[in-house]
Amino acid sequence: LLLHISTMPYTPELESYPAHKLLQLQHEIRWIAEQGGTEQVAASSSIAAEAAATYSNLKEISSAAAWAVIIATGSCCGYLVYQRIAPSFKARTKVEQMIRWALITSSSIAILTTVGIVLAVLYESLRFFALVPVIDFLFGLV
Numbered sequence: 001l002l003l004h005i006s007t008m009p010y011t012p013e014l015e016s017y018p019a020h021k022l023l024q025l026q027h028e029i030r031w032i033a034e035q036g037g038t039e040q041v042a043a044s045s046s047i048a049a050e051a052a053a054t055y056s057n058l059k060e061i062s063s064a065a066a067w068a069v070i071i072a073t074g075s076c077c078g079y080l081v082y083q084r085i086a087p088s089f090k091a092r093t094k095v096e097q098m099i100r101w102a103l104i105t106s107s108s109i110a111i112l113t114t115v116g117i118v119l120a121v122l123y124e125s126l127r128f129f130a131l132v133p134v135i136d137f138l139f140g141l142v
Helices: 003-009 021-033 041-042 046-083 089-129 134-139
Strands: none
Touching: 021 046
């Protein structure tokens, strides 16, 4: 909402808009921008039309910037990987070592979770049997 409002040309009437009117204006801006709007702009306010044009431009710029970051990141990663390729690099050993540590970590988490569950059940059982005798629990009719 702030981005849309900040891209709108300044007019004194915007300052007096209530929140629901600003939200309606925001939806109108998005609608015009998504329609690519030549016919729809005529029916809309000039404020919304100008803001929609700016919004569309900013959306295109952000999309291009995102692709530039993705390509640059991929290129850097590819370059780093290419630098590591050498006959002395034992990839299989490194991968097996990473997998071994991942499995050890996963199994440790599973074991600790199980121990935590058993301790929680044991603690609650002790609290329960402090209130209800075991004989009554096992052989009671109620």
